[in-house]
Amino acid sequence: MAEQHCNIAIVGGGTAGLALATELRRLGVSGVTVLERELEAGGVPRHCGHYPFGLRELKRVLKGPDYARKLVQNARAAGVDIRCDTTVTALHPQARLSVNTSEGSYELQATRVVLCMGVRESSRAQRFIGGQRPMGVLTTGALQSMVYLNHQRPFRRPVIIGSELVSFSAIMTCRHMGMRPQAILEENDRVTVRQFMRPFPALTGVPIRFNTSNIRILGEKTVEAVAYTDGEGQGHQIAADGVIISGRFRPESALLYASHLEVDQGTGGPSIDQYGRASDPSYFCTGNLLRPVETSSWCWHEAVETAGRIAQDIATPIGGEGHVPLCSADPDIRFVVPQRLVKSNAPNAMTQMQLRLSQPVSGHLTALSDGKTLWGDYMSSRPERRILAPLKPLLKPDLNAPVELRVL
Numbered sequence: 001m002a003e004q005h006c007n008i009a010i011v012g013g014g015t016a017g018l019a020l021a022t023e024l025r026r027l028g029v030s031g032v033t034v035l036e037r038e039l040e041a042g043g044v045p046r047h048c049g050h051y052p053f054g055l056r057e058l059k060r061v062l063k064g065p066d067y068a069r070k071l072v073q074n075a076r077a078a079g080v081d082i083r084c085d086t087t088v089t090a091l092h093p094q095a096r097l098s099v100n101t102s103e104g105s106y107e108l109q110a111t112r113v114v115l116c117m118g119v120r121e122s123s124r125a126q127r128f129i130g131g132q133r134p135m136g137v138l139t140t141g142a143l144q145s146m147v148y149l150n151h152q153r154p155f156r157r158p159v160i161i162g163s164e165l166v167s168f169s170a171i172m173t174c175r176h177m178g179m180r181p182q183a184i185l186e187e188n189d190r191v192t193v194r195q196f197m198r199p200f201p202a203l204t205g206v207p208i209r210f211n212t213s214n215i216r217i218l219g220e221k222t223v224e225a226v227a228y229t230d231g232e233g234q235g236h237q238i239a240a241d242g243v244i245i246s247g248r249f250r251p252e253s254a255l256l257y258a259s260h261l262e263v264d265q266g267t268g269g270p271s272i273d274q275y276g277r278a279s280d281p282s283y284f285c286t287g288n289l290l291r292p293v294e295t296s297s298w299c300w301h302e303a304v305e306t307a308g309r310i311a312q313d314i315a316t317p318i319g320g321e322g323h324v325p326l327c328s329a330d331p332d333i334r335f336v337v338p339q340r341l342v343k344s345n346a347p348n349a350m351t352q353m354q355l356r357l358s359q360p361v362s363g364h365l366t367a368l369s370d371g372k373t374l375w376g377d378y379m380s381s382r383p384e385r386r387i388l389a390p391l392k393p394l395l396k397p398d399l400n401a402p403v404e405l406r407v408l
Helices: 015-026 064-077 140-149 165-176 199-203 296-315
Strands: 008-011 032-035 081-083 086-092 096-101 104-109 112-115 119-121 137-139 158-161 183-185 213-218 225-229 235-239 242-245 249-251 283-285 323-328 333-337 340-342 352-357 361-369 372-381 387-390 403-407
Touching: 008 015, 015 032, 015 064, 015 296, 032 086, 064 081, 112 296, 119 140, 137 140, 140 165, 140 242, 158 165, 165 199, 165 242, 283 296, 323 333, 333 403, 361 387, 372 387
Parallel strands: 008 032, 008 112, 032 081, 112 283, 137 242, 158 183, 158 242, 323 403
Antiparallel strands: 086 096, 096 104, 119 249, 213 225, 225 235, 323 340, 333 352, 352 387, 361 372, 361 403
16 A cells, blocks of 8 residues: 555554544644554543543543543544554654554554553463463453453453452452452552552452462363462462453553664653653653553543643754653662653653652652752652652753662
8 A cells, every 4th residue: 555644643542542632633733643453442441331430631420431432522523533443563763654454554654653552451471370271361451341342241250360440440340240259369468559449349249368479270171269378378269260360551562662762671661751752752652651550531631741742842843952861770669751851941841750669668769860969858658659759850951960769
């Protein structure tokens, strides 16, 4: 097929991609195209047939599929070209994409590309869950797709592994189809979600087993039980006919690893500057591709802000000669976003950096460069909690050395 052209090519038609596309059109940017590999746009919320979605961004409380449909409607009404069943197979320098469809392949040349591929849950193998290999082991995303899109009930008495917010979403999905989770297995001594959500499993009749280890799935053709070791070293088994492996999200970054773009080892997503630009400045990135994982509402607002930066960059290039790394020199800090700071006077830069921890930490979060303290503040938090810190104190006119974050 012949080469095609557009102004802005957005890879991914989930919450971030649709919100960004709609905002770009509102700002007067023409030629906005969304490339979505699924048969329908809308992303993960399409699979989440429960509340609450849309309160902050749409001022309405919606179920996930209704929220996704509203985002698609808004984008189309704004004049966005949404191409479904369209897979981007390669990212090339200077905003050029290789694209594959059921009708053939083509090259798409854009002025700017925005990557919004989102995240996926870690698999059983990635979480080192042992045992046999029976049928009936699903991630939450696969479960939600079966229940809400295909109206199938894969099992009746599953065990849920993990206690992130998505794990509690799995409980609601099970209840929707009459399935009764037998337990939640959590490796740590408390739930990963914030403590105010702690009573929810008990209210729905699902016990939580903390400090579990050596989790194994038992069964030949189908799941028969889940075995684990408790905090005192005692072995247990829970009779079950299915397993839901929830959470431990990671960016959907296969395209990045096969491309010329720099990947951050901390997040597993792209390395970006404070404007959301990748190492090739013709590429912008936003949404959960930046880090695992945030809510749809957070991604919506983040994408709207990124749209403003892209519109600005098209009108007056952001520029910025050289950059300094923003990184962590402390094993307690899992990652920081952004990972690069450029010297630019362009407006609308990010005002905050975002951090996550690898373990519970209380201490003084400090930013240092060339032996000098640029900023510091007390912090007490846990893994999977959003931590925000100001970027402005770091952006000194004479900043030339890497900025390192430490907990002192």
